[in-house]
Amino acid sequence: MTEQPQDNSAIADAVRSMLEAIGEDPGREGLADTPDRVARMYEELFAGLRDDPASYLEVGFSEEYDEMVVLRDIPFHSMCEHHLLPFMGKTHVAYLPRGKVCGLSKLARVVEAYARRPQLQERLTQEIAHLLMDRLDAKGVGVIIEATHTCMTIRGVKKPGAVMVTSCMLGLFRSNSATRAEAMDLLTGGGVK
Ligand SMILES: [Zn+2]
CATH class of the missing domain: 3.30.1130.10 (GTP cyclohydrolase I, C-terminal domain/NADPH-dependent 7-cyano-7-deazaguanine reductase, N-terminal domain)
Incomplete structure (x- = not known):
């Protein structure tokens, strides 16, 4: 488990680079909000990294x-x-x-x-x-x-x-x-x- 909050701007930057790397234009309309959207989605999909499963069995x-x-x-x-x-x-x-x-x-x-x-x-x-x-x-x-x-x-x-x-x-x-x-x-x- 990590106490560190997810770094959303680093994820958004990485997604932007990835889009460029596959030959896309991260600036085009449909993709403009994608990096931030993916970052917010990861917060949910990887929420377990900030959750201690053992805490649910304490009581x-x-x-x-x-x-x-x-x-x-x-x-x-x-x-x-x-x-x-x-x-x-x-x-x-x-x-x-x-x-x-x-x-x-x-x-x-x-x-x-x-x-x-x-x-x-x-x-x-x-x-x-x-x-x-x-x-x-x-x-x-x-x-x-x-x-x-x-x-x-x-x-x-x-x-x-x-x-x-x-x-x-x-x-x-x-x-x-x-x-x-x-x-x-x-x-x-x-x-x-
Ligand atoms: Zn696999």
Whole structure:
């Protein structure tokens, strides 16, 4: 996490240079406001760099509940750090509490804080899982992310519709095959195996 505010004028300058470099005229009417517009958009897309995901899990509440908690279909969008093109999809999160649970909206905030930065789907999946495991002191955590990458659909191999699935299983979700099977079932709605 960085405390530094985003430097919007540096981004606008860079976008102007980029437009020139591809052979465009950054001064023409349609492009005149583009550099500033992109800078403001980046503030939103990269807001996670100034957000501490752990802060959303500071206030967990104690609960006797010791069954699996599952939140499916948390929508997210992120920026692929290899191409700075968006990838988006759904995150499914499950955890087995050890006396501490958190509000469901907090899980969504954690996903968003990690997603809104230059990312890789694999790392996003692991970061979410490890933070939950750590901060909730859970017995197990499972995270599955299904996403489409525009860097795959509009360039290179051009495979529109291809969905990339990543998963990270920790604790009992990794070591106990029955718990893992139950988690996978709940996380995917019986879909992906
Ligand atoms: Zn990419």
